[in-house]
Amino acid sequence: MKFKTFAMFVGPSVFLMLLFIAFPLVSVLLNSFQVTQPVFTTQEVETCSAGFLTQNCVTEVKTIPVLDENGDTVTTTEWVGFSSYANVLGGQRFVDAITSFDLGALLRIDFWRALRFTLTFTLITLPLVLGLGLAIAVVVNNATKAIKGPVIFVSLLPFIITPVIGGLSIRWLFYGDGIVTVWLEALFNTDLSIAANGWAIEFLMMFYRVWHVAPFAFVIFYAGLQTVNQDTLESAVIDGASRWERLRYVVIPHLMPLIVFITLIHLMDAYRAFEEVIAFSSESYRITLQYLTYDYLTPDDAGNRAISSASASAMLTMVGVVILLAAPLRRTWQEHRGR
Structure with a gap:
């Protein structure tokens, strides 16, 4: 069989396998080694109660996410190695259970x-x-x-x-x-x-x-x-x-x-x-x-x-x-x- 004929038969299957299996699998593997978290900032927020003559206002410091110009939350990605695997497996709780045979x-x-x-x-x-x-x-x-x-x-x-x-x-x-x-x-x-x-x-x-x-x-x-x-x-x-x-x-x-x-x-x-x-x-x-x-x-x-x-x-x-x-x-x- 000529290579061109072989490629025409096998090519679509290989392309779909790369698109729907290989690439998502690599993406999942990379995501398991990094953590993406939203960026937060602290801001003073004044809250006033309803009142006709006087109002009681309270100033609180709240943590709110940082938004970009489109209104989406700003995130940061950090490489954490095997920390996510350790977290899934139980971390210190797993070590304590194994050492105590519990x-x-x-x-x-x-x-x-x-x-x-x-x-x-x-x-x-x-x-x-x-x-x-x-x-x-x-x-x-x-x-x-x-x-x-x-x-x-x-x-x-x-x-x-x-x-x-x-x-x-x-x-x-x-x-x-x-x-x-x-x-x-x-x-x-x-x-x-x-x-x-x-x-x-x-x-x-x-x-x-x-x-x-x-x-x-x-x-x-x-x-x-x-x-x-x-x-x-x-x-x-x-x-x-x-x-x-x-x-x-x-x-x-x-x-x-x-x-x-x-x-x-x-x-x-x-x-x-x-x-x-x-x-x-x-x-x-x-x-x-x-x-x-x-x-x-x-x-x-x-x-x-x-x-x-x-x-x-x-x-x-x-x-x-x-x-x-x-x-x-x-x-x-x-x-x-x-x-």
């Missing part, structure tokens, strides 16, 4: 609290998504043609629903006077408050993630089952292999590249979970690393945003994703070289 104090720091839940959320839901997706694929693959279409349609519904809407649907079943909560209260003859229990909220968030993502794994596995060598399966049946043995020694090894692919997608997606925190209003109990970055970007009472801390949090999240993806990517590379 896990409770460590988990009271927002970053480590978010990291604990994010890792738990990601690693627990991964095998559940793989197992449930494979189970549905096997059942549908062995179903009769008459029911195969409706079963596929029903199985895909959770994946089609908008994430926040799906999360709210699960939430309404359990929060407050949700129908499931009412049934459980009647069954156990007690009052339940799901929204006041952090572990119950965590369970619901994981349940929603598995319910929402398992159809994606099902579609991938179902497509892979269509390529399984039927002669090999028939030979296994003749040799007396049970259904479980055929699944374990024939089907699963054949689907292993797809298992790695689904694992990669799930690790990247679940580690950046955000919708669950919003849908289940779990900010007081459980937060994710992605939500922590969003929280840093939320303006405070003065309208300021911790952009440097948000950038540092985003970079630490990206490092976590790379670490999680290292093992499956290494396996994929080894299998590729072994062929």
Whole structure:
């Protein structure tokens, strides 16, 4: 292929990747090492109370932002190195928690609290998504043609629903006077408050993630089952292999590249979970690393945003994703070289 033809095909993709991925990533990296703050000045302000004959006036010294000729706040940018990373990780609180081996104090720091839940959320839901997706694929693959279409349609519904809407649907079943909560209260003859229990909220968030993502794994596995060598399966049946043995020694090894692919997608997606925190209003109990970055970007009472801390949090999240993806990517590379 001529270089000009190759460039015409690859050029637009490379340009868009540089524009929407590389340049923003470099910008976030630079912002994590510098702090931009508004410039303030002190000014005496006289405040007088209403009065007909006499007025009581009080002079106060107030700190107000400096404005330029266009009315915008004047800001200064200072290079702070790894200070924003230290601030996100907890600074001296982190050092004290580590030196005293106080896990409770460590988990009271927002970053480590978010990291604990994010890792738990990601690693627990991964095998559940793989197992449930494979189970549905096997059942549908062995179903009769008459029911195969409706079963596929029903199985895909959770994946089609908008994430926040799906999360709210699960939430309404359990929060407050949700129908499931009412049934459980009647069954156990007690009052339940799901929204006041952090572990119950965590369970619901994981349940929603598995319910929402398992159809994606099902579609991938179902497509892979269509390529399984039927002669090999028939030979296994003749040799007396049970259904479980055929699944374990024939089907699963054949689907292993797809298992790695689904694992990669799930690790990247679940580690950046955000919708669950919003849908289940779990900010007081459980937060994710992605939500922590969003929280840093939320303006405070003065309208300021911790952009440097948000950038540092985003970079630490990206490092976590790379670490999680290292093992499956290494396996994929080894299998590729072994062929």
